[in-house]
Amino acid sequence: MKQKFVAFLHKGPYAAAVRVALLAVVVLVALCPVSYFAPSAWSALAGIASVSLLFIGIVLLNRLRAKLDDTAALLSVESAMQRLGWAPKDFFTDGAAGSPSLQLFHIKVLSLIRPRNILELGSGQTSKLISAYVADSPGSHAISIEQSQEWHDILRPSISHEYKVVPVAKRHVEGVDVLSYQLDLHDQKFDYVLVDGPDNNLEGWRYTPFSRAGIVDQLPGALAPEFVVVFDDAERPGERQTVELFSKRLTQGGIAHRRFTLIGVKHQAVFVSPNLAFLQSV
Numbered sequence: 001m002k003q004k005f006v007a008f009l010h011k012g013p014y015a016a017a018v019r020v021a022l023l024a025v026v027v028l029v030a031l032c033p034v035s036y037f038a039p040s041a042w043s044a045l046a047g048i049a050s051v052s053l054l055f056i057g058i059v060l061l062n063r064l065r066a067k068l069d070d071t072a073a074l075l076s077v078e079s080a081m082q083r084l085g086w087a088p089k090d091f092f093t094d095g096a097a098g099s100p101s102l103q104l105f106h107i108k109v110l111s112l113i114r115p116r117n118i119l120e121l122g123s124g125q126t127s128k129l130i131s132a133y134v135a136d137s138p139g140s141h142a143i144s145i146e147q148s149q150e151w152h153d154i155l156r157p158s159i160s161h162e163y164k165v166v167p168v169a170k171r172h173v174e175g176v177d178v179l180s181y182q183l184d185l186h187d188q189k190f191d192y193v194l195v196d197g198p199d200n201n202l203e204g205w206r207y208t209p210f211s212r213a214g215i216v217d218q219l220p221g222a223l224a225p226e227f228v229v230v231f232d233d234a235e236r237p238g239e240r241q242t243v244e245l246f247s248k249r250l251t252q253g254g255i256a257h258r259r260f261t262l263i264g265v266k267h268q269a270v271f272v273s274p275n276l277a278f279l280q281s282v
Contacts (some may be wrong), residue, residue, distance in 0.1 A: 038059050070264040073100035080107045086132035088158060091125055098126045098196070101264030102232055106194070108282055113194035117224065118142035121156055121181060121215060122197020122232075123163065145181055147198045168198045171214045174245060180214020182240045191224040196232040211238030216246050220253040226263035226273045234261060243269040 050124060074093055077100055081087045084107070104158045106126050109115065110133040119132055123146040130142045143163040148154045152165045171180035179198050200208045212231070219229070231246070233239045250257050250271065258277040263270040272279055 003069050006125050026118060053073065059151070059260065066263065066265045070100040073104040073264065076102045078105060080104070080111070081129075081132075084132075085136065086129055088125075088128035088132055090158065091128060093125065098124060098232065099266045102126070102211065102230070102266065102268050103129070105230070105262055105268065105270070105279075109192055109230075112282065113192065113226075113228060114140075115190075115228070116140050117188065117190045118192045118194075119185075119188075119190040119222070120144040120194045121212070122146065122195070122199065123151070123159070124196065126194060126196070127155065127161075127163065128158050131158070134161045144160050145183060146223070147181065147196065168214075172186050173210050173213045173216065174241075176209045178208075178210050183215070183218075185218050185222040189224040190220055190222055191227050193223070193227070193229045194232070195230065207236075207252045208238040210245065211236065213242040213245055216242060216249055219246065221257055223255065226276060226281065227271075228273075228276060229271040231269040233266055235267035239269075246271065 036120065070093075077093070081091070086107070093103055098106070103126065106129055110129065114137060116139065118134075118141070120127060120130060120142065123144045127144045130144065134140050134142050142157065144161065144163045145166045146155075146163070147168045149165050152163070156163065166181045166183055168179045169182050170177040172178075173180075179200055181198055195212055198212065198214070198228050202210060211233075223229070229246070231239060231243050234243055247257075247259060256274050258274055258280070259269065259271050260280045262270060270279070
């Protein structure tokens with residue numbers, strides 16, 4: 001329980017604000033004697049503490065709602081995999097794996113859009129579903145990129161589509177060095193791109209400027225006329241910077257698009273061509 005509470009204070013879009021609010025409550029308790037000597041000051045402090053507690057309550061309720069939404073999404077994922085015949089062995093949605101909300105949207109894209117060319121940056125449970133889809137969809141092609149040879153070797157028996165290890169190197173983006181796959185997309189065109197890597201080898205809650213932005217400048221030119229691009233972990237500040245930068249690059253390139261966010265325990269930023277905007281409501 002203690003570990004989960006500590007993790008809660010470190011993760012998520014409101015973690016820093018929650019820590020400040022808790023600090024305000026602690027300070028108020030420590031200053032209880034002020035109520036005797038300065039009642040007006042105590043009233044002001046009590047008001048601040050009340051607002052802080054209210055904020056913490058709202059955040060906790062949002063987290064609870066996200067957990068419930070992800071639980072409902074997980075039930076839908078399990079049902080959809082059975083119906084589609086995509087039931088990978090040892091499929092998980094906990095820990096560092098893609099969240100249920102991501103996996104459900106992932107299945108919707110694969111089953112409704114039927115993409116022909118898929119690019120996945122960073123591999124995991126989503127890769128297993130991609131393999132199931134490719135095996136069930138003649139003429140489709142997918143490539144999953146991984147930076148860790150060890151993780152690649154563990155996952156390899158479950159992956160039947162193209163899957164390879166690509167080293168990472170520093171690339172200069174928006175004035176900072178970011179880790180980027182040493183990947184040349186050539187003239188390839190992808191109609192579905194899932195960005196969930198590279199891993200920066202730090203805990204996910206630690207701020208990394210423009211995390212995973214190494215692909216941003218290559219990607220607009222590698223998109224098919226109809227496309228879906230998903231950025232996982234979009235609740236984290238570094239990923240949010242990357243999402244905003246990608247939106248800017250699409251606009252600069254004259255590429256029409258719609259953008260929306262999937263919200264669960266983790267968030268995903270989604271970019272689609274205008275004709276695929278219906279994915280926001282399916």
